[in-house]
Amino acid sequence: MPSQPFPIIPGYRFLQTIARSPKSEVHVALSVELGHNVAVKVLRTGPLSSLEAGEEARFERERELLMRIKHPAIVDVYDWGHGEDFRYIVTEYFPGGSLELRIRNLMTAKDSVDIFLQIAAALQALHAANLCHRDLKPANVMMRPDGRIVLIDFGLAKHLGTSHTSAGEVRGSPYYISPEQAEGADVDQRSDIYSLGIMCYEMLTGQRPFKGPSVIAIIQSHRNDPIPVLPAPLSRFQRLIDGMLAKDPNERFPTVASAVAELARLKV
Secondary structure, eight states: OOOOOOOOOTTEEEEEEEEEOSSEEEEEEEETTTSSEEEEEEEEOSTTOOOOTTHHHHHHHHHHHHHHOOOTTBOOEEEEEEOSSEEEEEEOOOTTOBHHHHHHTOOOHHHHHHHHHHHHHHHHHHHHTTEEOSOOOGGGEEEOTTSOEEEOOOTTOEETTOOOSOTTOOOSOTTTOOHHHHTTOOOOHHHHHHHHHHHHHHHHHSSOSSOOSSHHHHHHHHHHSOOOOOOGGGGGGHHHHHHHSOSSGGGSOSSHHHHHHHHHHHTO
């Protein structure tokens, strides 16, 4: 897809593009009103866009969900609107990057526990609002300069007890998707708990627990492969990992609070 020029939105001076797909892009811009840089997520809606049915509705729903939830670890929305051939959401910008970069640089068990507890607190706020994130992964956990985390990208979030995907439709990130979500089944907060378990394992070890040469192979690994055994120095976390990565959601920790309670029992 040819690169499109920056959208024209009064009050914003666009500086650079930090992410782009055939459907959307994210730019860094200076907000004249706020006096600092912000992130501008843009959904192209013109005749040359490759939007699928429901994409505009999902974009609007993301904004509505974020406007409902105020929590230090959930991204703030500053502005939103639309132009002739695009919609946009303006949010906080995080120049420090994401948890994905932090994991690549390897993390101590202490740092992993700290980040785990912060993500858990954000998820508890989300679940208390009767919402499920459905796309929890390190790239969607941004880092503030002081080490605090912020959840972003609520494009797949849904109200618990409702369905925003067609039967059998699979959405989410292959390395972090729960077995039931990979099957296109309806999901609840236990799917987020599974994704948190994948991230916890990855923070502790620097490796993803389930891999494969293709998306299908990765999904099959989630469904069929046993939960990996942690290295001996990390064995104290095995019960926590097992409780979050159970294949059957009925055998998983039922709430994020129960996973946090297990971690507290470890006294780490």
